[in-house]
Amino acid sequence: MSKKVITFHYTLTNTTGEVLDSSNGQEPLAFLEGVGQIIPGLEKELIQMGAGDKKEVHVPAAEAYGTRNPDAIVEVEKDKFPFPDVTVGQMFQGDESEADNSVLTVSEVTETHVILDGNHPLAGEDLNFAVEIVETRAATADEESHGHAHGEGGHQH
Ligand code: ZN
Secondary structure (H helix, E strand, O other), X not given: OOOEEEEEEEEXXXXXXXXXXXXXXXXXXXXXXXXXXXXXXXXXXXXXXXOOOEEEEEEOHHHOOOOOOHHHEEEEEHHHOOOOOOOOOOEEEOOOOOOOOOEEEEEEEOOOEEEEEOOOOOOOOOEEEEEEEEEEEEOOHHHHHHOOOEOOOOEOO
């Protein structure tokens, strides 16, 4: 049986109700099931839904972007940091041989140190997704071999 491609609209909120991301007013998102294109806690709900279905999906942190890893926080002496004008919120590509998540976000700049956090910005957060399925269809052979969805909301190439 071929895999499914599911196209859906979503609004992502955190536990305090703040909207973090939404596809409203944009193209819906399309994903290929079973390849980790979207977070596991959301995928397992979406694959059971059909076109037109709406649902509020609560995804605990462990099934979203994972729990926060204190070991992913690194301090660098400011005078050894290659970018003297660094500010909080900037992101840098880390050394891929050292970190499993290679994007580091500057979380703090002190008089002497730059503190970088390799955790995903949403690590440790329980998330709520209000979703609406636009379409479900069988994946094409190309999509299965590429490992992602094509067409509207998917990869355009
Ligand atoms: Zn492709």
